[in-house]
Amino acid sequence: MAAQPFDAAPHAQIVRSLFPRTRRVILYGPDGRLWWSEDGTDALDLRAGLEQVLALMRQRDIAAALALARSADPATGLLLPVGEEGKPPLAWLGLIGPASRSAADPDGAALSQSLRPVLLLLAREVAASAQLRRQRFASLQAAEQTAELRWLLATSSHAGRSAGADRLEATLDARAAHLGCDGVLLWLADRQLERCVTRRSIPQTELETLRRLARGSLSEEVAARRRTTIVARLRETPDSDLLPWTVIASPVESGGVHHGLIMAFALRESRRLTPRDARRLEHIIPRVLAATEIEHDPLTSLPARHVFEERLRGVLAAPGANVCVVYADLDQLHVTNDLFGFAAGDEILRSVAALWHDYGGLRVDMASRFAGDRFVALLRDCTLNQGRVWAEAARQAVEALPPPPAHSGLRVTASFGVAAAVSGESPEHVLAIAETACKAAKDRGRNRVELFAQNDASLVQRRDDLQVFRDLTDAFAQNRFVLYAQPIESLWDPTRPRRHEILIRMRDQAGAPVSPSRFISAATRYQLLPQLDRWVVGRAIAMLDPHAAVLRSRNVCFSINVSAQSLVQPDFADFVRTALKGAAVPPELLVFEFTESAAISDIAAAQRFIERVGALGVHFALDDFGTGFSSLAYLKSLPVSALKIDGSFVRDILTDDRSEGVVRAVLQIAGQLGLDTVAEYVETDAIAERLRSLGVTYGQGYAFGAPVPLDIVLAGLADAASQPPPARPARVALHP
Numbered sequence: 001m002a003a004q005p006f007d008a009a010p011h012a013q014i015v016r017s018l019f020p021r022t023r024r025v026i027l028y029g030p031d032g033r034l035w036w037s038e039d040g041t042d043a044l045d046l047r048a049g050l051e052q053v054l055a056l057m058r059q060r061d062i063a064a065a066l067a068l069a070r071s072a073d074p075a076t077g078l079l080l081p082v083g084e085e086g087k088p089p090l091a092w093l094g095l096i097g098p099a100s101r102s103a104a105d106p107d108g109a110a111l112s113q114s115l116r117p118v119l120l121l122l123a124r125e126v127a128a129s130a131q132l133r134r135q136r137f138a139s140l141q142a143a144e145q146t147a148e149l150r151w152l153l154a155t156s157s158h159a160g161r162s163a164g165a166d167r168l169e170a171t172l173d174a175r176a177a178h179l180g181c182d183g184v185l186l187w188l189a190d191r192q193l194e195r196c197v198t199r200r201s202i203p204q205t206e207l208e209t210l211r212r213l214a215r216g217s218l219s220e221e222v223a224a225r226r227r228t229t230i231v232a233r234l235r236e237t238p239d240s241d242l243l244p245w246t247v248i249a250s251p252v253e254s255g256g257v258h259h260g261l262i263m264a265f266a267l268r269e270s271r272r273l274t275p276r277d278a279r280r281l282e283h284i285i286p287r288v289l290a291a292t293e294i295e296h297d298p299l300t301s302l303p304a305r306h307v308f309e310e311r312l313r314g315v316l317a318a319p320g321a322n323v324c325v326v327y328a329d330l331d332q333l334h335v336t337n338d339l340f341g342f343a344a345g346d347e348i349l350r351s352v353a354a355l356w357h358d359y360g361g362l363r364v365d366m367a368s369r370f371a372g373d374r375f376v377a378l379l380r381d382c383t384l385n386q387g388r389v390w391a392e393a394a395r396q397a398v399e400a401l402p403p404p405p406a407h408s409g410l411r412v413t414a415s416f417g418v419a420a421a422v423s424g425e426s427p428e429h430v431l432a433i434a435e436t437a438c439k440a441a442k443d444r445g446r447n448r449v450e451l452f453a454q455n456d457a458s459l460v461q462r463r464d465d466l467q468v469f470r471d472l473t474d475a476f477a478q479n480r481f482v483l484y485a486q487p488i489e490s491l492w493d494p495t496r497p498r499r500h501e502i503l504i505r506m507r508d509q510a511g512a513p514v515s516p517s518r519f520i521s522a523a524t525r526y527q528l529l530p531q532l533d534r535w536v537v538g539r540a541i542a543m544l545d546p547h548a549a550v551l552r553s554r555n556v557c558f559s560i561n562v563s564a565q566s567l568v569q570p571d572f573a574d575f576v577r578t579a580l581k582g583a584a585v586p587p588e589l590l591v592f593e594f595t596e597s598a599a600i601s602d603i604a605a606a607q608r609f610i611e612r613v614g615a616l617g618v619h620f621a622l623d624d625f626g627t628g629f630s631s632l633a634y635l636k637s638l639p640v641s642a643l644k645i646d647g648s649f650v651r652d653i654l655t656d657d658r659s660e661g662v663v664r665a666v667l668q669i670a671g672q673l674g675l676d677t678v679a680e681y682v683e684t685d686a687i688a689e690r691l692r693s694l695g696v697t698y699g700q701g702y703a704f705g706a707p708v709p710l711d712i713v714l715a716g717l718a719d720a721a722s723q724p725p726p727a728r729p730a731r732v733a734l735h736p
Contacts, residue, residue: 006091006129008036011122015095018114021105026094027122028079031255035091046077046094053079053092062088070112075101078108080115082123090126093119167307168291173197175284179277181266186288187214188252188260193292193301209236209243214263222251222261228278232268246273250282254289262288297369299346300353308368312378312427315365321423323365323380324387327434328352328394330373331413331446348401348412349373355397375414376431384420384451391416391449399447415441419452468522471508475519476531480507483539484707485558488678488700491692499591501559501700502540503707504532529563530572536560537576540710541583547714548584550721559591559621564598568605573612580616587617593644595623603634610639621678625666635669643670645696647681653690660694667695 012025026043027036032054034042049072056065063086069079074097081089093115097105106114168186176184176199183198194214196207213236222229228250234243246268252259264281266273295307303311315321330352337345349369356367356377365380377394379387398414417437421430433452441450475481481504488499506514523529540560544551551558566572580587592613599606599622610620621642622635645666649659663679670677679691682701691699 006035006126008093008122009038011093011118012038014118015093015115018118019095019097019106019111021098021102022095023098024094024096026096027082028092028094030089030091032092043077043094043096045096046079049077050079050092050094057088062086070108072108073097074105074108074111075099078111080112080119082119082126084123090123093122167295168288168303169195169197171284171287171291173199175281176264179264179266179273179280181264181271181273181277183210183265184281185210185214185263185265186252186260187211187219187263188292188301189215189219190257190259193260193296206245210245210247210263210265212236213247214249214261218247218249218263219261222249223258226251226253226258228282230273230275230278232273244268246271248273248278248281250278250285252285252288259289297353300350300369302353302356302367302369302375305368305370308366308370308376308378309427309431311366312430315378315380316421316423316425316427316430319423321380321421322382323378323421324382324384324390325419325421325430325434326377326379326387326391326394327417327419327431327438328375328377328391328398328414329438329442330375330398331415331442333373336412351401352398352412352414355394355401376434382420384418387418387420388449388451391418395447395449413447415439415446416449417441417452418449468514468518469526469528471514472506472519472522472526472528474509475506476535480509481505481532481535481539482507483536483543483710485710485713486700486707487705488559488698489704491688491696491699493697496697497555497557497589499557499559499698500713501593502536502561502710504536505707524563524565527565529565530569533561533563533566533572534575537579541579541585543710543714544585545583547718548586550717551589552586554717554721555589556717557589557591557619559593561623562592562594562598562609564595564601567594567598567609568602573609576613577616580613580618588619591619591621591642593621593623596625599638600634603637606638614639624680635673640675642676642678642697644678644680644700647701650679650681650687650691650701651683653687660690663691663694663696671695 006027008025008027011027015025016022024043025038026034026046028046028050029035032050037043049069053065053069056062056068066081069081069092072078074095076096078095078097080093080095082091082093083089095111097111172184172186172195176182176197182200182202183196185194185196187194194211196211198207213234217236218229218231228248231247231249234245234247235241236243244267245265247263247265249261249263252262262281262285264273264277292301295304296302297304312323312325315323330348333345333348336348352375353367353369356364356375365378367375367377369375377390379390382390395414395416398412401412403411415438417434417440419430419434419437437450437452441448444450484503484505485500486503488501490496490498503516505516506519508514520529523532537560540558544558550556562572576592580590592609594606594609614620619642620638620640621644622638622640623644624646625643643666645663649662651659653659653663667677669675676697678698678700679696680700682688682691682699682703684703687701688699688703
């Protein structure tokens with residue numbers, strides 16, 4: 001990549017103070033490009049020696065190159081390496097001493113040693129500016145070129161800041177306008193990157209002819225000549241008709257590598273392109289290379305993600321926008337990488353990228369490779385149905401791609417998500433819902449197209465989960481969780497222990513509560529439940545510990561939920577055991593609840609957890625009992641002390657005989673196994689009375705109390721412990 005300007009004037013002043021008879025000080029880049037000189041021009045004597053030194057560097061003979069550089073006579077030119085000793089220099093500091101030496105003048109070796117502090121200081125500053133050189137290009141040119149270069153950078157930078165602009169395209173357009181030509185075409189063969197901007201309407205057939213020339217004979221000619229060429233009489237073949245165009249074709253090179261060409265063209269009758277225009281065109285090359293490296297994916301040459309997001313933001317900010325965003329994810333590309341290597345995977349990515357420029361009959365305003373195997377396309381003036389048609393055509397084209405050579409059995413497919421957007425919508429929201437639809441396509445079988453529709457509950461849930469996930473991860477860092485507790489009341493036996501279920505709640509950035517169903521759904525989808533469970537266990541024990549004596553004296557139990565994701569983690573039981581062993585709260589006052597489906601999904605993991613944690617005296621309960629498919633086959637393998645009857649059977653027990661039948665069946669099973677029963681979602685006194693008449697042991701729901709902060713519950717227990725316990729009316733057990 002081309003070097004950036006570097007102001008070596010302060011260092012030149014130091015050199016002159018140490019060696020006053022110095023005639024010239026010049027700074028070169030590591031590749032020999034002129035970075036700085038006092039008058040902006042090169043020195044022929046230094047240039048000749050530098051080319052010899054660089055030739056040795058290219059042969060990797062660093063020692064010989066450094067020796068040659070330092071051995072020169074200061075009068076004819078001395079090259080001092082800038083950088084660490086024995087390593088390739090970061091730059092070359094050139095010095096030309098007096099034409100005639102005096103006895104007091106140092107030789108090259110002595111001068112090199114005396115200037116060592118200057119070289120070290122210069123090396124630090126050159127290294128610090130290396131990143132800037134990769135991102136911001138300018139080159140000190142002769143005085144007559146400086147104004148031109150400043151114009152170019154100012155114009156292309158201004159265009160690049162325009163809403164939704166592609167900086168590479170804006171740079172080409174600015175150059176075409178400045179030259180007053182009809183268009184500029186860029187072709188980088190090694191990156192398979194083509195850009196063409198025109199300033200007037202040109203027939204498609206004529207543009208195709210210019211493209212063929214740029215990719216064919218003109219590209220070969222500038223590659224062979226390695227210099228800019230003006231072609232006033234242009235023919236596609238030696239015996240074909242004369243074309244009406246005059247073109248300037250410049251080779252695009254960096255570091256000795258030929259990438260392709262940049263070509264300006266104009267109708268011969270209306271605009272005569274001159275050598276001055278050729279020099280102007282050459283000035284754009286470093287800027288073009290910088291734009292392709294910074295703003296384009298190096299593998300596929302598609303615009304980078306931030307370029308796409310800028311374009312989408314600009315399009316949605318304009319009135320009357322009606323666009324579709326198509327989000328694609330290649331199916332199981334990692335399998336290709338594992339089986340055939342990353343080279344085969346890269347070849348697939350390049351092939352897929354080639355399909356995204358203009359496919360399916362609709363103009364692609366911009367396509368981008370976001371990361372890895374994910375691609376995004378912006379379709380303008382496009383309805384959701386048209387977006388679906390385009391995505392389906394692209395899906396079929398991906399599926400029809402030929403496999404890479406030597407991998408004939410390889411099949412490539414992709415999953416697509418399509419979302420529509422209009423002016424005023426947030427680009428982040430549009431991209432998120434397009435990605436949501438894409439992930440739904442993967443969930444529903446892969447190699448398919450899914451549209452984001454507000455009436456698709458699963459897609460809406462996935463989108464909501466993604467939105468909550470971002471806040472959920474921040475909530476851990478900002479400690480925005482709080483524990484609540486809901487009472488679990490004995491329905492007919494006043495001697496049974498009082499119980500509460502500990503529940504986790506989350507607050508958003510503004511302190512407002514987030515619905516548990518929302519953040520639990522997101523935590524489940526993105527595998528954050530183990531982190532939540534560990535937070536709950538640790539926080540609950542920390543809050544219960546100061547009240548251990550009260551809880552023991554009043555025989556108050558607390559239930560803690562455990563997710564299926566935590567159950568299957570081998571070290572979760574050890575985490576719980578360590579927390580309990582260091583706590584004052586009696587383990588026998590704790591009940592760990594896990595759902596029936598969680599236990600059934602991995603019965604061995606559930607058994608291991610119960611065995612290891614239960615050894616400390618903790619009790620266990622099966623939550624949502626009655627909703628599983630193989631409950632009875634596994635129930636005897638799980639030494640639990642209680643079954644929690646799922647609320648779906650409790651809510652309508654007064655109106656649905658089948659729900660009551662399920663409750664009776666659970667009670668019969670629990671009775672045979674000697675287990676307590678807990679009915680969830682007891683919302684009314686009438687439901688509580690029916691459950692009491694059936695013999696359910698405990699009830700939980702708003703009929704007995706809503707969840708309240710755990711610290712309030714514990715404070716109430718502490719206050720009650722200081723007063724005589726009130727008499728509790730006995731209830732007659734109808735089914736003892």
